[in-house]
Ligand code: KIV
């Protein structure tokens with residue numbers, strides 16, 4: 274199977290073929306989703322909350338993303354691997370370029386993603402000039418949580434939506450190959466998708482985006498918490514884990530594990546000599 278590239282994303286939009294993206298932070302999840310046929314795996318800074326139990330994405334470091342990107346790349350054949358640039362890793366164009374370069378060279382990522390609109394154009398252009406494919410991210414940008422004042426729907430009125438459209442056009446002009454739209458009304462996402470030639474990848478942004486992304490652990494039900502409205506649950510891994518844990522504990526307490534078939538043995542005569 275052919276490797277998916279930034280160029281494939283643009284071709285898929287042109288052909289009206291929906292683009293599928295999920296997050297992945299580790300080797301085995303990457304391997305499973307790559308074999309399922311996912312187009313791209315995003316090593317998201319959502320790892321801070323999802324696998325490290327932090328309460329926002331802000332504590333996630335370049336080293337965190339780097340190490341997890343390496344693991345995901347090792348599990349991937351066909352999917353594109355996109356490294357998410359964490360908070361403060363692109364605070365100036367020089368810092369952005371240096372860190373994006375590390376994700377490609379050391380992390381084996383195929384592309385990077387960063388949050389923000391017009392204020393990121395200079396950094397994005399520098400990365401693209403160096404051969405690094407860049408994905409944009411507009412709408413709810415969780416690294417701006419302290420400014421946004423919560424994980425809320427963005428672009429809720431015509432004025433705010435107009436600003437989002439301007440940002441999308443500026444990112445397209447800067448050369449990004451796709452834009453994540455997070456938590457925007459479906460009408461606004463539809464409008465943006467029709468005004469740009471590069472694909473929009475929606476999360477909580479409705480059905481008119483050119484592709485969709487979710488956190489894999491959310492759609493697989495890794496958590497005991499009720500999923501967000503925009504998530505569809507495809508598995509119930511939380512209950513599978515809890516049940517497996519309970520059954521293991523019960524089996525040991527009841528002497529049902531390990532069984533003879535799980536044990537190793539020496540020949541009977543050796544055992545007799547040992548006992549004598
Ligand atoms: O970090 C992440 O998982 C993301 C996606 C939700 C787009 O940025």
Ligand code: NA
Nearest residue numbers: 317318319357
């Ligand atoms: Na992210």
